[in-house]
Every structure is written in structure tokens, then in C-alpha cells.
Amino acid sequence: MSELYEKTAAELGELLRTKQVTSVEVTRSVLARIEATEARLHSFVTLTPELALEMATEADRRIAAGNIGPLTGIPIAIKDNMCAKGQRASCGSRILANFIAPYDATVVSRIGEAGMVILGMANMDEFAMGSSTETSHWGPTRNPWHLDMIPGGSSGGSAASVAAGEAVVSLGSDTGGSIRRPASFCSVTGIKPTYGSVSRYGLVAYASSLDQIGPIARDATDLALMLNLICGHDPMDSTSVPIEHPDFTTFLTKPIAGMTLGLPREFYSHLDDPDVSRVMTDARKVFEGLGVSFVELSLPHLDYGIAAYYIIAPSEASSNLARYDGVKYGHRAESFDGMIDMYCRTRAEGFGAEVKRRIMLGTYALSSGYYDAYYLKAAKIRTLITEDFKSAFQTCDAILCPVAPTPPFKIGEKIDDPIQMYLTDVFTIPVNMAGLPGMSIPGGFSTTGLPVGLQLIAPHFAESRLVQLASAFQAETDHHLKRPVL
């Protein structure tokens, strides 16, 4: 009989509906788990246990009155870059260490309306710039499967908390892989929905044409429940698309026999890690057993994705982060000589090295004389990558590929070599560049017991296909049922 904090949202929903447990009991179980493991993991920047218990009490009142939804009373962690009114949102940065959000992000409003229980704000790479949660001003989060290893990033706290039982579900954000990579490294299920599916209102912007909020959970069922909650048009976000989303839970038991999965040869030619190769081969066998066929295809411009991303994202970031100037909110330097110096010293003190690096890279790429060679060129490569995927989807229903080139690596191993860190994004970045939905599901473990995830990519607004494939895979395998020992 597992502890309450180990159960999925769907399992807990059933227990709440049948009045076998209360939300306060569930929340207390999760809070006790946090108390037992948080000192070792550091998944959270801000913990709000009193607020959580208040929300749980309110959820119980609602449930008693007969007003229970699929996620009412379920504890959730939110990445530190989303606004929850009255809560600190520091984005993992010193420059917002004292910023209290004055309004709710749309996703946070929806969470509140559903009667969920907010546990606190999950740790992240500073302003979502990073692949390992090592650039957080507050220190790294550790991988629950092996405390010396990174949990992945930038939504490391969101993934680690769900893996460790410190949250039942969580919200992360993904600009170049920041949901999928930590989901893979922590052996949980995470999805970056199609760009425009989930409102970005109240998400602190990193790269506006790439950012997307998405859920992290223990299985495809919980992910489907979360997608039902957060997907949808929002008039407050003019990049959110007015499209009707299906009930994602109706895809959980649909058979996948007859579907075709594409294997891009460029992804596989980059693969030389034996553990990741083995996991991919095993996954293919599982899918074949379920009646899926495979087709090899080509994404010829894949190799240029990293270079194009690391021009576009920093360029957009250099503009988005211009607002951190010590005027309206956040850190202001104490001593300065005039207005410009105030800006320069405030930002020098408030931002970490990776953020400064990307601001400078983006500023350079957009500056006159260089705009054509860098930003414009990268924007054209983006078109080519998107067209590659469009062609690919003419011969397959979805693409199967790795999430990361290796299993999780040691904290400190790549942080001093920016390009080495950037190269770990090779499989996730192209998905953001094209705005496609991408999901990471637990695929197995390395010979040393470290998680290795699989990535599934679908055409625009075909998240339901990913839910269907993931659910079928998880009915046949048990990787997603394993829990780290802490």
C-alpha cells in the first residue's frame, strides 16, 4: 500500500471522490515528504505550507458540497517563473529575489478554479536559461535518483519534486527543452504543448516565440488531466491560438496499432551513448509489439538547430530582460552615478553569468551590422527546420527519438563550458523552433541506474496523439512506476 504522496492525481482523485481521504490528508502527506527530502533535493525556491493547507481545507469544503473536479484537492508545484498573486516569483534570480507577483498567471487562475493545492515555487535555471538547474541563484536542485547528478533544466525543481513525491504534479516551462529534459533525467512524464496551446500570460518571458508552459506528472493519465486544465485560448495572450482542444483523457485507451513512427536519421547518427541507444532499441520493440510500424526519414537541417536557437533565444531574451532595470520592481543597486549607471550596476549585481552571456550574445546578434548575418539567418534556418518536420509528418504520425544524448551527468561537469552545455539540447531545440508538441516519457535506466527518457514529437495541435502513444507505451512497460529511493 503506497503512501498518499506516491500516488498519481487520478488515483488520489478517486480516493477523494469516494471520501476515503481528504485533501488535507493528501497535502499533509506531501508536506511531510518535503520535510524529509527537501534538504537533500532543493526542489523548491519558496515553500508555502500554510497556504497549501488553507487551499486543501477549501478544496475539502468544495468536495463535501459535491463540487469536485478531476484535479480538486491535488497538490501541485509551480515553476518559479509564473505569477501567483501574493507569492514571490524570483525566476531563480537575485534580481527578482524580492518580487511579489501582483496578479495570477492564467494557468495559476485555472489551477485555483480547479481547486488544486499550491505547494510552492519550484527551482529553475535563472530566467529559464540553462539545461541543468545549475544557474539558479538559489543553488542547484539535485537528481532524486542520484544526488550528485543534475535533474536537468531549466524546470529541474518541477521534475524532481514530482519524481520524489514532493508534489503530485507540477508546471514547468519549455523554450529549448526545459520540460522534456528534466522529465527525462528524473524519470517522469512531461510535455511541451504546441506553441499557442497554453496561455503565456503571467509566465515571465525568456524567448517569446519559443516559450510554452506545460505539465509534468507521473504518467500520461495525469498529464492528460493537466492538459485539459491548462490548454485553451486566452484573450490576455495574443499568441494563444483560438482552437478547440479535445478532452485528452479520451485518448488514453485508444489503441495505437496501425500508427507509424518516424525515426529521423540525423537524430540517430548523433547517438553514441550505449545506454540511450539501448533504451531507444527497447522502446522500438515495445511499439512494434503494439502494432506500430516505423519509417526512417530525414530532417536535413537538424544540425543547425542549436546554432539557430542560440541566436534567436538570446536575441529575444535581450529584449525581454531589458525590463529588469531597478525602476519598477526587483533589485536596485545601492550606489551608482546617474541613471545609466544605475541600470548597469543593478543588472550586473542582479544577473548571473549565463544570463549576462545570453543578453550580450543576443544584443550582438541584433546590433546593426550583424543583424543579417545572425538573427535573420537564424530565422531562415528556423523556416527550413519547420519545413523539414512538415515533410516528415507526411510519412508518419509522430516521431520517436531521444530526449538527451546521454543520461544525467554530474553537477559541475559542464557548467564551465557553455558550448558543451548547449550541445545537450540537440534533440529538444528543433521542436521549439517549429512550435511542435513534444513529450518525454520514462524509457528505462542506464546501467548505473540513471533515468533515460524517450521523446515523441507530433504535428501542430496533435498533443492527443502523444497522449495516446504514451498511454499505450506505459500500459506495456513499468519504467514510469519506479520511484527513487530517498
Add this chain to the structure above:
Amino acid sequence: MKITDKEVDYVALLGRLHLEPEEKAKYRAQLDDILKYMEKLGEVPTDHVQPMAGTVELYTPMREDVVRPSLPIEEALANAPAKTGTSFRVPKVIE
């Protein structure tokens, strides 16, 4: 090196970032490495390719020009490092 000291200074000023000399040297070397890596993009012919600004068809959603409630002033000022009355207070901009 692809990027000169002068360019690092210029970019830091545009980005409103004060850099100490050791930082300047470090970032210059790192940016140089990154920009060298970016040279790869030159391998791809793109003369007849349209640049992509975003992934979905961008349009401007319109609404009626009617005033709606917005963030109350006290809440907007709540995080301000310095304020006076209903304004943010900043160092003098114009001499």
C-alpha cells in the same frame, strides 16, 4: 578573435551591463567560442528562404476600445525600490 574588446564594451553598454575587466575578458573568450560555432549557419544556402518570426500564423487580435480595469496603482507600486506618491522614483534623467 571574432569579437573585439571594443565590441564587448559596446554590447555591454547596449545591454546595460557593467562588467569588471576580468569578466570582460572571460565573456569575450566565451562569446568568441560561441560565435565561431555559429559560423556553421553559413553552410546553409538561404537566399530564397523566408525568415520565420513565430511558429503560428501571427495576427493582431482586436477588441472594442473600451476601458477595462487594470492593475491598481498601489499594487503596481508595491514592488518599487523607490516611490513618491503615485510614481516610481528614479535618478534624474535630464540635466
